[in-house]
Amino acid sequence: xxxxxxxxxxxxxxxxVAAIRLVTAANVVHAALYLVITLSMVAAAYLLLAAExxxxxxxxxxxxxxxxxxxFGLMLTKAPIGREVLDNQSxxxxxxxxxxxxxxxxxxxQDAYAWDAxxxxxxPTSAAAVGQSIFSTYVLPFxxxxxxxxxxxxxAIVLSRKDDQT
Amino acid sequence: MIRLPLVLFFSAVLFxxxxxxxxxxxNAVLVLMxxxxxxxxxxxxxxxxxxxxxxxxxxxxxxxxIAVAAAEVGIGLAIVILIYRNRETINVDEVNLLKW
Numbered sequence: 483x484x485x486x487x488x489x490x491x492x493x494x495x496x497x498x499v500a501a502i503r504l505v506t507a508a509n510v511v512h513a514a515l516y517l518v519i520t521l522s523m524v525a526a527a528y529l530l531l532a533a534e535x536x537x538x539x540x541x542x543x544x545x546x547x548x549x550x551x552x553x554f555g556l557m558l559t560k561a562p563i564g565r566e567v568l569d570n571q572s573x574x575x576x577x578x579x580x581x582x583x584x585x586x587x588x589x590x591x592q593d594a595y596a597w598d599a600x601x602x603x604x605x606p607t608s609a610a611a612v613g614q615s616i617f618s619t620y621v622l623p624f625x626x627x628x629x630x631x632x633x634x635x636x637x638a639i640v641l642s643r644k645d646d647q648t
Numbered sequence: 649m650i651r652l653p654l655v656l657f658f659s660a661v662l663f664x665x666x667x668x669x670x671x672x673x674x675n676a677v678l679v680l681m682x683x684x685x686x687x688x689x690x691x692x693x694x695x696x697x698x699x700x701x702x703x704x705x706x707x708x709x710x711x712x713x714i715a716v717a718a719a720e721v722g723i724g725l726a727i728v729i730l731i732y733r734n735r736e737t738i739n740v741d742e743v744n745l746l747k748w
Contacts, residue, residue: 484649494658501662501685505669510678517681520662524688527658530650531699536691536710543714548684548721555677555725559732568675570741576671584664591656600652602700607707615704616711623708627715634719641726 486604490530497523508568510561514552521545532604535612655696663689676728676738680721687717 483491500519507513521544528537562568616624662685669682691710698706732738 486650487654490650490654490658494654494661497658498661498665501665504685505665505672505678505682510675513678513681517684520685521688524662524692527655527692528695531655531695533695533699533707533710536695536707536714539711539714540691543718544684544688548718551721551725552677552681555680555728558729559677559738561675561677561738568678569672570674573672576668579671580664580668583667584660587660587663588657591653591660595653595656597651597653600700602650602652602655602696604650604699605702607699607704612704612707612711615708620705620708623712627712631715631719634723638722638726641723641730 486530490527493523493526493530497527506565508565509563510556510568511553514549514556517552518545518549521549530604531602532606534606535609652696652700656693659689659692659696662686662692674739674741676731676740676743677725679740680724680728683724684717684721687713 497520500516500523504513504516504520507516521540525537525540525545528534528540666682666685666689669685670679673679673682691713694706694710694713696706698704698710728738731743735743737743
C-alpha cells in the first residue's frame with residue numbers, strides 16, 4: 483500500500499460513515515450536513531486521482547450550490563424530526579435490497595479486477611486539456627447539456643411561479 | 649498509485665447507501681439527497697476509469713453528470729415545493745394520486 487492508498491482509505495471510510503449517517507439521520511438538516519461531508523470526501527478522492535478540475539467543480543457545484551438548494555428546500559417545507567416519521571415502513575426491505583446490491587457489486591468488481599492487477603497511475607490532467615476536449619471532441623454533448631440547463635431553468639421558474647393572474 | 653478496486657468499492661458503498669435512502673426515506677428532499685449520492689458514485693467511477701485509461705472522455709462526461717445533477721435538483725426541489733404548497737406534505741407515501 484502506498485501513501486496515496488492510505489489517504490484514499492481514510493477518506494473512503496469517512497465518506498462511507500457520512501453516507502450511512504446521511505441515510506439514517508433523524509434530522510433533515512443534519513442529513514444535509516452529512517451530505518456536505520460525503521461530497522467533500524468524493525472531491526478529495528478526485529484530487530487523489532489527480533483530476534483537479536473536476537474536484538473543484540464538485541466543490542463549487544455540489545457543496546456550494548446543490549447543498550444550499552437542499553437547505554432552501556428544507557427551509558421552505560416543514561419536515562418533522564425523528565427517524566420514524568422520516569422513514570417509511572419498508573426499511574427492512576430497503577436494507578436487504580441495498581446489501582444485496584452492494585454484495586453483487588463487490589462480487590462483480592473483485593471478479594473483473596484482480597486486487598493487484600488494475601492500478602491507477604494518476605497523471606495530472608489540467609483544466610486546459612479538459613476544456614479543449616469539451617470544446618473540440620464533445621462540443622455536441624456540451625450544447626445538449628446547455629440546452630438541458632436552460633430547459634431546467636425555465637421549468638423551475640414555471641413550476642414555482644404562483645399563477646394567480648390566469 | 650491507487651488500486652482500482654479500492655475506488656470501485658468506495659463508489660459501490662456510496663451507491664448502495666443511496667439505494668437504501670431512496671427506498672427507505674419518506675421525505676422527498678431526503679430522497680433527492682440519496683439520488684445525489686448515487687450520481688456521485690457514478691461520477692467517481694467515471695473519473696477512476698478515465699485516469700486509469702488515460703482518456704479524458706470520462707472526466708468530460710463526469711462534468712456532464714454534475715451538470716445534469718444540478719438541473720435535476722433544481723427541477724426536483726421546485727416540484728417538491730409545489731407539492732408542499734398544494735398538499736401541506738412532502739411524504740412520498742401520501743403523494744399517490746397516480747397510483748393504481
